[in-house]
Amino acid sequence: MKLHEYQAKQLFATAGIPxxxxxxxxxxxxxxxxxxxxxxxxxxxxxFACNVKAQIHAGGRGKAGGILVAHSAEEAAxxxxxxxxxxxxxxxxxxxxxxxxxxxxxxxxxxxxxxxxAVTMDRFRAQPVxxxxxxxxxxxxxxxxxxxxxxxxxxxxxxxxxxxAGRARLSEALGFxxxxxxxxxxxxxxxxxxxxxxxASLIEINPLVITDxxxxxxxxxxxxxxxxxxxxxxELSALRDESQEHPLELQASxxxxxxxxxxxxxxxxxxxxxxxxxxxxxxxxxGGEPANFLDVGGGANVEQxxxxxxxxxxxxxxKAILVNIFGGIMRCDWIAQGLLKATERLNVRIPxxxxxxxxxxxxxxxxxADAKRLNLISVDELASAAARAVELxxx
Numbered sequence: 001m002k003l004h005e006y007q008a009k010q011l012f013a014t015a016g017i018p019x020x021x022x023x024x025x026x027x028x029x030x031x032x033x034x035x036x037x038x039x040x041x042x043x044x045x046x047x048f049a050c051n052v053k054a055q056i057h058a059g060g061r062g063k064a065g066g067i068l069v070a071h072s073a074e075e076a077a078x079x080x081x082x083x084x085x086x087x088x089x090x091x092x093x094x095x096x097x098x099x100x101x102x103x104x105x106x107x108x109x110x111x112x113x114x115x116x117x118a119v120t121m122d123r124f125r126a127q128p129v130x131x132x133x134x135x136x137x138x139x140x141x142x143x144x145x146x147x148x149x150x151x152x153x154x155x156x157x158x159x160x161x162x163x164x165a166g167r168a169r170l171s172e173a174l175g176f177x178x179x180x181x182x183x184x185x186x187x188x189x190x191x192x193x194x195x196x197x198x199x200a201s202l203i204e205i206n207p208l209v210i211t212d213x214x215x216x217x218x219x220x221x222x223x224x225x226x227x228x229x230x231x232x233x234x235e236l237s238a239l240r241d242e243s244q245e246h247p248l249e250l251q252a253s254x255x256x257x258x259x260x261x262x263x264x265x266x267x268x269x270x271x272x273x274x275x276x277x278x279x280x281x282x283x284x285x286x287g288g289e290p291a292n293f294l295d296v297g298g299g300a301n302v303e304q305x306x307x308x309x310x311x312x313x314x315x316x317x318x319k320a321i322l323v324n325i326f327g328g329i330m331r332c333d334w335i336a337q338g339l340l341k342a343t344e345r346l347n348v349r350i351p352x353x354x355x356x357x358x359x360x361x362x363x364x365x366x367x368x369a370d371a372k373r374l375n376l377i378s379v380d381e382l383a384s385a386a387a388r389a390v391e392l393x394x395x
Contacts, residue, residue, distance in 0.1 A: 001225045002057040006104045007239050008221035011198070015190035017205075018217050022106035024055075031080035034105045035073040049108045052079040056098040057244040059139070059222075060090035066100070069108065076105060091139075094263070099243050109217060114207035115174050116140055117187070119156065119195040128156040128195055130188065132170040136207035156192050183216045198236060199229030227253075248292075248311050255307050257296055264289025265393045267312035267321040269305070271296050271330065279324045282382060288390035291318045305335070306342040313346065320351045320393035322385060327358030336364035340371055351392040353377045355385035 003011070006024045013019060021041075023034035031052065039048040054066035061067050066088045070076035080103050087097035114137035122129040133151045135143045143150055152173035154166035167188050171181035191203045204222040211217060230237045242250055252259030258273065262280075266288050270276040273295045280290040292312065296304050312318055325335045339354065352375055356364045368378045377392075379385035 001227055001230060001236070001240055002244070003223040003225070003236070003239055004055045004057070004102065004241065005053065005221055006055060006102065008223040009104075009218070011194060011223060012190070012218060012221050015194050017187055017190050018215065019221075020106045020109050020217055020219065022104050024102055024104055025080055026084070026102045028077040028081040028084075031103065031105060032073045032077040035070060035076035038105060038107055039073075050076065051104075051106050051108055052076055052083065053104045053106060054083045054086075054088050054100045055102040055104055056088055056090075056093070056100060057241070058088075058090050058092040058098055060092050061088065064088055064090040066090070070105070079103075080105075101241075101243065109209060109219060110212040111207070111209035111219070112212050112214075113175075113210040114219075115209070116143075116151075116204075116206045117170075117174075117191065117208045118202065118204040118206070119191050119200070120202045120204075122153075122155065125155060127158065128192070130154050130156055130162055130166070130170060130192065132173050134173070134175055136209075140206060156195075158196070162188055162192050179214070180210065180216065187216060187218075194223075198223075198233060199226045200224060201226050248314055251314075252294075252311055255304075257294065257304065257308055257311070259295075259311060260293040261315065262290050262292050263317070264291045265317050265319040266389050267291045267315065267318040268294055269296060269308050269312065269321060269323045269325075270294060271325050271335075275324060275326060279322065279382070279386070282386040283322065283390060286383075286386045286390045288386070288393060291315055305338040306345055309342045309346050309348060313348065313350075318350065319395075320353065320389050321348075322389040323352060323354045324382060324385065325354075325356050325358070327356065327361060327364065331360040332356045332358055332364030333360040333367060334364075336367040339376070340367065340373075343373070343376065349375060351375050351377060351389075353379055353385050353389040353392065355379050355382055 009019055025031035025034050038050055042048040049071045052068045052070050054061055068079040070079050083100050083103055086100050088100055089097035116133040116136035118131045131151055135150050152170055154170055156162050171184055195203045202224040205218045207219050209217050209219050225236055246261045248261055249259050266283055268279050268290050270279050276293050276295045283290045296308050365378050
Protein backbone atom coordinates (compact mmCIF):
# COMPACT_ATOMS: atom_id res chain seq x y z
CA MET A 1 0.00 0.00 0.00
CA LYS A 2 1.34 3.41 -1.00
CA LEU A 3 1.05 6.58 1.03
CA HIS A 4 0.57 10.04 -0.43
CA GLU A 5 3.53 12.37 -0.16
CA TYR A 6 1.91 14.44 2.59
CA GLN A 7 1.14 11.27 4.56
CA ALA A 8 4.70 10.01 4.13
CA LYS A 9 6.03 13.36 5.34
CA GLN A 10 3.83 13.19 8.41
CA LEU A 11 5.50 9.85 9.13
CA PHE A 12 8.92 11.39 8.46
CA ALA A 13 8.16 14.22 10.89
CA THR A 14 7.53 11.74 13.72
CA ALA A 15 11.03 10.37 13.12
CA GLY A 16 12.68 13.79 13.12
CA ILE A 17 13.60 13.86 9.42
CA PRO A 18 14.07 17.52 8.36
CA UNK A 19 11.36 18.71 5.96
CA UNK A 20 10.24 21.92 4.25
CA UNK A 21 7.27 23.62 5.90
CA UNK A 22 4.07 22.47 4.26
CA UNK A 23 0.29 22.19 4.62
CA UNK A 24 -2.32 20.09 2.88
CA UNK A 25 -5.41 21.51 1.17
CA UNK A 26 -8.51 19.89 -0.29
CA UNK A 27 -10.28 23.11 -1.34
CA UNK A 28 -9.13 26.40 -2.85
CA UNK A 29 -10.11 28.18 0.37
CA UNK A 30 -7.88 25.87 2.38
CA UNK A 31 -5.07 26.53 -0.09
CA UNK A 32 -5.45 30.29 0.32
CA UNK A 33 -5.28 29.97 4.11
CA UNK A 34 -2.34 27.55 3.89
CA UNK A 35 -0.36 29.99 1.75
CA UNK A 36 -0.88 32.78 4.27
CA UNK A 37 0.16 30.51 7.14
CA UNK A 38 3.33 29.45 5.34
CA UNK A 39 4.13 33.05 4.30
CA UNK A 40 3.69 34.56 7.75
CA UNK A 41 7.15 33.76 9.14
CA UNK A 42 8.79 35.39 6.11
CA UNK A 43 9.91 38.98 6.62
CA UNK A 44 9.25 40.18 3.06
CA UNK A 45 5.66 39.46 2.12
CA UNK A 46 6.16 39.74 -1.63
CA UNK A 47 9.20 37.42 -1.71
CA PHE A 48 7.47 34.23 -0.58
CA ALA A 49 6.58 31.47 -3.02
CA CYS A 50 5.35 27.94 -2.51
CA ASN A 51 4.91 24.81 -4.57
CA VAL A 52 1.39 23.47 -5.08
CA LYS A 53 1.88 19.72 -5.48
CA ALA A 54 -0.84 17.36 -6.69
CA GLN A 55 -1.11 14.31 -4.44
CA ILE A 56 -1.26 11.07 -6.43
CA HIS A 57 0.39 7.66 -6.10
CA ALA A 58 2.77 8.15 -9.02
CA GLY A 59 5.97 9.94 -9.88
CA GLY A 60 6.63 12.34 -12.74
CA ARG A 61 4.17 14.96 -11.48
CA GLY A 62 6.38 17.92 -12.33
CA LYS A 63 6.71 16.98 -16.01
CA ALA A 64 2.93 16.40 -16.18
CA GLY A 65 1.97 19.83 -14.80
CA GLY A 66 1.16 18.51 -11.35
CA ILE A 67 3.53 20.83 -9.48
CA LEU A 68 2.83 24.55 -9.82
CA VAL A 69 4.41 27.63 -8.23
CA ALA A 70 2.30 30.19 -6.35
CA HIS A 71 3.52 33.69 -5.47
CA SER A 72 0.31 34.80 -3.75
CA ALA A 73 -2.62 33.40 -1.83
CA GLU A 74 -4.87 34.02 -4.84
CA GLU A 75 -2.48 32.15 -7.13
CA ALA A 76 -2.27 29.27 -4.65
CA ALA A 77 -6.08 29.03 -4.61
CA UNK A 78 -6.27 29.17 -8.42
CA UNK A 79 -3.61 26.48 -8.88
CA UNK A 80 -5.35 24.26 -6.34
CA UNK A 81 -8.68 24.71 -8.11
CA UNK A 82 -7.07 23.72 -11.42
CA UNK A 83 -5.60 20.53 -9.96
CA UNK A 84 -8.41 19.23 -7.74
CA UNK A 85 -10.72 16.81 -9.52
CA UNK A 86 -8.32 16.47 -12.44
CA UNK A 87 -6.99 13.10 -13.58
CA UNK A 88 -3.26 13.66 -13.79
CA UNK A 89 -1.47 11.61 -16.44
CA UNK A 90 2.23 10.93 -15.85
CA UNK A 91 4.74 8.45 -17.22
CA UNK A 92 3.85 6.14 -14.32
CA UNK A 93 0.04 6.31 -14.37
CA UNK A 94 -0.82 5.08 -17.83
CA UNK A 95 -3.18 6.99 -20.16
CA UNK A 96 -6.10 6.90 -17.72
CA UNK A 97 -4.23 8.97 -15.12
CA UNK A 98 -5.02 9.24 -11.40
CA UNK A 99 -7.51 11.57 -9.68
CA UNK A 100 -6.26 14.51 -7.59
CA UNK A 101 -8.25 15.02 -4.38
CA UNK A 102 -5.64 16.91 -2.34
CA UNK A 103 -2.62 19.17 -2.83
CA UNK A 104 0.42 19.85 -0.68
CA UNK A 105 1.49 23.47 -0.40
CA UNK A 106 5.14 23.67 0.51
CA UNK A 107 7.71 26.45 0.80
CA UNK A 108 10.11 26.61 -2.14
CA UNK A 109 13.66 25.66 -1.24
CA UNK A 110 16.80 26.84 -3.02
CA UNK A 111 18.79 23.64 -3.50
CA UNK A 112 22.52 23.52 -4.13
CA UNK A 113 22.48 19.74 -4.74
CA UNK A 114 19.83 17.07 -5.24
CA UNK A 115 20.58 13.58 -3.94
CA UNK A 116 18.79 10.24 -3.69
CA UNK A 117 18.43 8.06 -0.57
CA ALA A 118 16.16 5.06 -0.02
CA VAL A 119 15.68 1.83 1.89
CA THR A 120 14.19 -1.19 0.17
CA MET A 121 14.52 -4.98 0.19
CA ASP A 122 17.44 -6.74 -1.43
CA ARG A 123 15.61 -9.83 -2.68
CA PHE A 124 18.83 -11.70 -3.44
CA ARG A 125 20.25 -11.26 0.08
CA ALA A 126 16.87 -11.32 1.84
CA GLN A 127 17.62 -8.21 3.87
CA PRO A 128 17.00 -4.46 3.75
CA VAL A 129 19.46 -2.32 1.82
CA UNK A 130 20.07 1.43 1.82
CA UNK A 131 20.62 3.07 -1.56
CA UNK A 132 22.29 6.42 -2.19
CA UNK A 133 23.18 8.41 -5.28
CA UNK A 134 24.36 11.89 -6.19
CA UNK A 135 21.88 11.77 -9.09
CA UNK A 136 18.76 12.74 -7.19
CA UNK A 137 15.70 14.52 -8.51
CA UNK A 138 15.49 12.29 -11.59
CA UNK A 139 13.98 8.89 -12.36
CA UNK A 140 16.22 6.58 -10.38
CA UNK A 141 15.12 3.64 -12.55
CA UNK A 142 16.84 5.28 -15.52
CA UNK A 143 19.98 5.84 -13.47
CA UNK A 144 19.97 2.20 -12.35
CA UNK A 145 19.63 1.04 -15.95
CA UNK A 146 22.18 3.34 -17.57
CA UNK A 147 24.63 4.04 -14.73
CA UNK A 148 24.32 1.35 -12.05
CA UNK A 149 27.69 2.34 -10.63
CA UNK A 150 26.16 5.70 -9.66
CA UNK A 151 24.07 4.03 -6.93
CA UNK A 152 25.79 2.97 -3.72
CA UNK A 153 24.29 0.10 -1.74
CA UNK A 154 24.78 -0.86 1.90
CA UNK A 155 23.03 -3.75 3.71
CA UNK A 156 21.05 -3.09 6.89
CA UNK A 157 21.29 -5.67 9.65
CA UNK A 158 17.89 -6.50 11.12
CA UNK A 159 19.29 -6.30 14.67
CA UNK A 160 22.14 -3.78 14.53
CA UNK A 161 20.90 -1.59 11.68
CA UNK A 162 23.21 0.23 9.25
CA UNK A 163 26.84 -0.07 10.33
CA UNK A 164 29.02 2.98 10.96
CA ALA A 165 31.30 1.87 8.14
CA GLY A 166 28.34 1.48 5.78
CA ARG A 167 27.01 4.92 6.65
CA ALA A 168 30.48 6.39 6.09
CA ARG A 169 30.65 4.78 2.64
CA LEU A 170 27.23 6.18 1.75
CA SER A 171 28.25 9.65 2.94
CA GLU A 172 31.35 9.43 0.77
CA ALA A 173 29.25 8.28 -2.19
CA LEU A 174 26.97 11.28 -1.69
CA GLY A 175 29.95 13.67 -1.56
CA PHE A 176 29.21 14.97 1.94
CA UNK A 177 31.46 17.22 3.94
CA UNK A 178 32.20 16.25 7.55
CA UNK A 179 29.31 18.43 8.79
CA UNK A 180 26.90 17.09 6.20
CA UNK A 181 27.88 13.51 7.07
CA UNK A 182 27.03 14.25 10.70
CA UNK A 183 23.65 15.70 9.66
CA UNK A 184 23.01 12.65 7.47
CA UNK A 185 23.51 10.18 10.32
CA UNK A 186 20.13 10.72 12.06
CA UNK A 187 18.35 10.80 8.68
CA UNK A 188 19.83 7.44 7.71
CA UNK A 189 18.96 5.97 11.10
CA UNK A 190 15.42 7.36 10.90
CA UNK A 191 14.54 5.93 7.49
CA UNK A 192 16.05 2.57 8.45
CA UNK A 193 13.97 2.52 11.63
CA UNK A 194 10.79 3.58 9.81
CA UNK A 195 11.34 0.83 7.25
CA UNK A 196 11.57 -1.90 9.87
CA UNK A 197 9.02 -0.54 12.34
CA UNK A 198 6.28 -0.10 9.73
CA UNK A 199 6.95 -3.21 7.62
CA ALA A 200 7.70 -1.06 4.59
CA SER A 201 8.84 -2.32 1.22
CA LEU A 202 10.16 1.13 0.24
CA ILE A 203 11.15 4.33 2.04
CA GLU A 204 12.46 6.87 -0.47
CA ILE A 205 13.68 10.48 -0.40
CA ASN A 206 14.08 11.87 -3.91
CA PRO A 207 15.45 14.41 -3.73
CA LEU A 208 17.28 14.82 -0.46
CA VAL A 209 18.68 18.30 -1.00
CA ILE A 210 21.56 20.28 0.32
CA THR A 211 20.16 23.79 0.59
CA ASP A 212 22.07 26.98 -0.21
CA UNK A 213 22.42 27.37 3.56
CA UNK A 214 24.00 23.90 3.82
CA UNK A 215 21.06 22.09 5.46
CA UNK A 216 19.79 18.65 4.48
CA UNK A 217 16.06 18.52 3.70
CA UNK A 218 13.76 15.80 2.38
CA UNK A 219 11.97 17.56 -0.49
CA UNK A 220 9.93 14.53 -1.47
CA UNK A 221 8.87 11.40 0.37
CA UNK A 222 7.64 8.02 -0.77
CA UNK A 223 6.50 5.20 1.50
CA UNK A 224 5.14 1.82 0.42
CA UNK A 225 3.94 -0.61 3.10
CA UNK A 226 3.78 -4.38 2.64
CA UNK A 227 0.09 -5.24 2.23
CA UNK A 228 0.62 -8.52 4.08
CA UNK A 229 1.64 -6.61 7.22
CA UNK A 230 -1.16 -4.04 7.29
CA UNK A 231 -3.02 -5.97 9.98
CA UNK A 232 -0.21 -4.90 12.31
CA UNK A 233 -0.58 -1.23 11.36
CA UNK A 234 -4.22 -0.10 11.54
CA GLU A 235 -3.07 3.53 11.72
CA LEU A 236 -1.45 3.15 8.29
CA SER A 237 -4.22 1.01 6.85
CA ALA A 238 -6.63 3.87 7.63
CA LEU A 239 -4.62 6.07 5.23
CA ARG A 240 -5.37 3.87 2.21
CA ASP A 241 -6.71 5.84 -0.75
CA GLU A 242 -8.66 3.41 -2.91
CA SER A 243 -9.21 6.06 -5.60
CA GLN A 244 -5.51 5.67 -6.47
CA GLU A 245 -5.73 1.92 -7.05
CA HIS A 246 -6.49 0.01 -10.23
CA PRO A 247 -10.22 -0.89 -10.01
CA LEU A 248 -9.63 -4.53 -10.95
CA GLU A 249 -6.70 -4.84 -8.53
CA LEU A 250 -8.90 -3.42 -5.79
CA GLN A 251 -11.71 -5.85 -6.63
CA ALA A 252 -9.28 -8.77 -6.60
CA SER A 253 -7.77 -7.80 -3.24
CA UNK A 254 -11.23 -7.78 -1.67
CA UNK A 255 -11.82 -11.41 -2.64
CA UNK A 256 -8.34 -12.70 -1.85
CA UNK A 257 -6.90 -12.95 -5.37
CA UNK A 258 -3.47 -11.56 -6.26
CA UNK A 259 -3.94 -9.47 -9.41
CA UNK A 260 -1.79 -6.86 -11.11
CA UNK A 261 -3.05 -5.24 -14.30
CA UNK A 262 -0.64 -5.00 -17.24
CA UNK A 263 -1.10 -3.65 -20.76
CA UNK A 264 -1.27 -6.72 -22.97
CA UNK A 265 -4.06 -8.75 -24.59
CA UNK A 266 -3.59 -12.21 -23.06
CA UNK A 267 -5.32 -12.76 -19.74
CA UNK A 268 -3.52 -15.17 -17.39
CA UNK A 269 -5.09 -17.36 -14.70
CA UNK A 270 -2.47 -19.29 -12.74
CA UNK A 271 -2.15 -20.94 -9.31
CA UNK A 272 1.08 -19.89 -7.63
CA UNK A 273 3.05 -16.64 -7.82
CA UNK A 274 6.21 -18.18 -9.26
CA UNK A 275 4.25 -20.06 -11.91
CA UNK A 276 2.35 -16.86 -12.74
CA UNK A 277 5.61 -14.97 -13.32
CA UNK A 278 6.95 -17.81 -15.47
CA UNK A 279 3.70 -17.79 -17.47
CA UNK A 280 3.99 -14.06 -18.13
CA UNK A 281 7.61 -14.51 -19.19
CA UNK A 282 6.90 -17.31 -21.65
CA UNK A 283 4.04 -15.34 -23.23
CA UNK A 284 6.49 -12.50 -23.81
CA UNK A 285 9.12 -14.86 -25.21
CA UNK A 286 6.54 -16.02 -27.79
CA GLY A 287 5.85 -12.47 -28.92
CA GLY A 288 2.71 -11.77 -26.90
CA GLU A 289 1.90 -9.42 -24.06
CA PRO A 290 0.25 -10.54 -20.82
CA ALA A 291 -2.73 -8.48 -19.71
CA ASN A 292 -2.18 -9.27 -16.05
CA PHE A 293 -0.47 -11.17 -13.30
CA LEU A 294 -3.15 -13.29 -11.59
CA ASP A 295 -2.55 -15.87 -8.87
CA VAL A 296 -5.64 -17.66 -7.57
CA GLY A 297 -3.55 -19.50 -4.97
CA GLY A 298 -2.79 -23.14 -4.39
CA GLY A 299 -6.24 -24.01 -3.08
CA ALA A 300 -8.39 -22.52 -5.82
CA ASN A 301 -12.06 -23.55 -5.85
CA VAL A 302 -14.93 -23.00 -8.28
CA GLU A 303 -15.87 -19.68 -6.69
CA GLN A 304 -12.31 -18.34 -6.91
CA UNK A 305 -11.95 -19.48 -10.52
CA UNK A 306 -15.26 -17.82 -11.39
CA UNK A 307 -14.24 -14.59 -9.67
CA UNK A 308 -10.88 -14.69 -11.45
CA UNK A 309 -12.56 -15.08 -14.85
CA UNK A 310 -14.90 -12.20 -14.05
CA UNK A 311 -11.93 -9.97 -13.32
CA UNK A 312 -10.12 -11.03 -16.51
CA UNK A 313 -13.18 -10.41 -18.64
CA UNK A 314 -13.63 -6.93 -17.15
CA UNK A 315 -10.50 -5.89 -19.02
CA UNK A 316 -11.63 -4.98 -22.53
CA UNK A 317 -8.11 -5.48 -23.90
CA UNK A 318 -8.16 -9.25 -23.20
CA LYS A 319 -8.50 -11.18 -26.48
CA ALA A 320 -7.52 -14.63 -25.21
CA ILE A 321 -6.95 -16.33 -21.85
CA LEU A 322 -4.18 -18.71 -20.85
CA VAL A 323 -4.98 -20.94 -17.86
CA ASN A 324 -1.84 -22.56 -16.44
CA ILE A 325 -2.56 -24.80 -13.47
CA PHE A 326 -0.29 -27.17 -11.57
CA GLY A 327 -2.46 -29.55 -9.58
CA GLY A 328 -0.67 -30.10 -6.30
CA ILE A 329 -2.91 -29.13 -3.40
CA MET A 330 -5.83 -28.97 -5.83
CA ARG A 331 -6.44 -31.90 -8.20
CA CYS A 332 -6.57 -31.19 -11.92
CA ASP A 333 -10.01 -32.76 -12.29
CA TRP A 334 -11.38 -30.37 -9.66
CA ILE A 335 -9.77 -27.46 -11.50
CA ALA A 336 -11.30 -28.64 -14.80
CA GLN A 337 -14.75 -28.83 -13.19
CA GLY A 338 -14.26 -25.32 -11.85
CA LEU A 339 -13.23 -24.02 -15.28
CA LEU A 340 -16.25 -25.56 -16.95
CA LYS A 341 -18.69 -24.18 -14.40
CA ALA A 342 -17.07 -20.75 -14.40
CA THR A 343 -17.04 -20.38 -18.19
CA GLU A 344 -20.66 -21.57 -18.38
CA ARG A 345 -21.81 -19.25 -15.62
CA LEU A 346 -20.07 -16.23 -17.19
CA ASN A 347 -20.81 -17.21 -20.79
CA VAL A 348 -17.18 -16.72 -21.81
CA ARG A 349 -16.82 -16.30 -25.58
CA ILE A 350 -13.14 -15.50 -26.08
CA PRO A 351 -10.71 -18.43 -26.63
CA UNK A 352 -9.26 -20.09 -23.52
CA UNK A 353 -6.07 -22.14 -23.71
CA UNK A 354 -5.79 -24.54 -20.76
CA UNK A 355 -2.58 -26.23 -19.65
CA UNK A 356 -2.97 -28.67 -16.77
CA UNK A 357 -0.23 -30.68 -15.02
CA UNK A 358 -0.16 -32.58 -11.76
CA UNK A 359 -2.52 -34.75 -9.73
CA UNK A 360 -5.32 -36.40 -11.77
CA UNK A 361 -4.21 -34.53 -14.88
CA UNK A 362 -5.59 -37.16 -17.30
CA UNK A 363 -9.07 -36.94 -15.78
CA UNK A 364 -8.92 -33.16 -15.92
CA UNK A 365 -8.00 -33.18 -19.60
CA UNK A 366 -10.76 -35.74 -20.30
CA UNK A 367 -13.37 -33.48 -18.70
CA UNK A 368 -12.26 -30.56 -20.86
CA ALA A 369 -12.24 -32.68 -24.03
CA ASP A 370 -15.68 -34.15 -23.33
CA ALA A 371 -17.13 -30.67 -22.86
CA LYS A 372 -16.59 -30.05 -26.60
CA ARG A 373 -16.55 -26.28 -26.23
CA LEU A 374 -14.85 -24.60 -29.16
CA ASN A 375 -13.38 -21.84 -27.02
CA LEU A 376 -11.73 -24.28 -24.53
CA ILE A 377 -8.44 -25.58 -25.96
CA SER A 378 -6.39 -28.07 -23.92
CA VAL A 379 -2.62 -28.02 -24.52
CA ASP A 380 -0.19 -30.23 -22.58
CA GLU A 381 3.07 -28.25 -22.73
CA LEU A 382 3.45 -24.69 -21.44
CA ALA A 383 5.50 -23.42 -24.40
CA SER A 384 2.91 -24.72 -26.86
CA ALA A 385 0.08 -23.32 -24.76
CA ALA A 386 1.70 -19.88 -24.70
CA ALA A 387 2.31 -19.94 -28.44
CA ARG A 388 -1.32 -20.89 -29.07
CA ALA A 389 -2.63 -18.13 -26.78
CA VAL A 390 -0.45 -15.57 -28.59
CA GLU A 391 -1.76 -16.79 -31.93
CA LEU A 392 -5.42 -16.61 -30.86
CA UNK A 393 -5.05 -13.16 -29.30
CA UNK A 394 -3.66 -11.82 -32.58
CA UNK A 395 -6.68 -12.86 -34.62
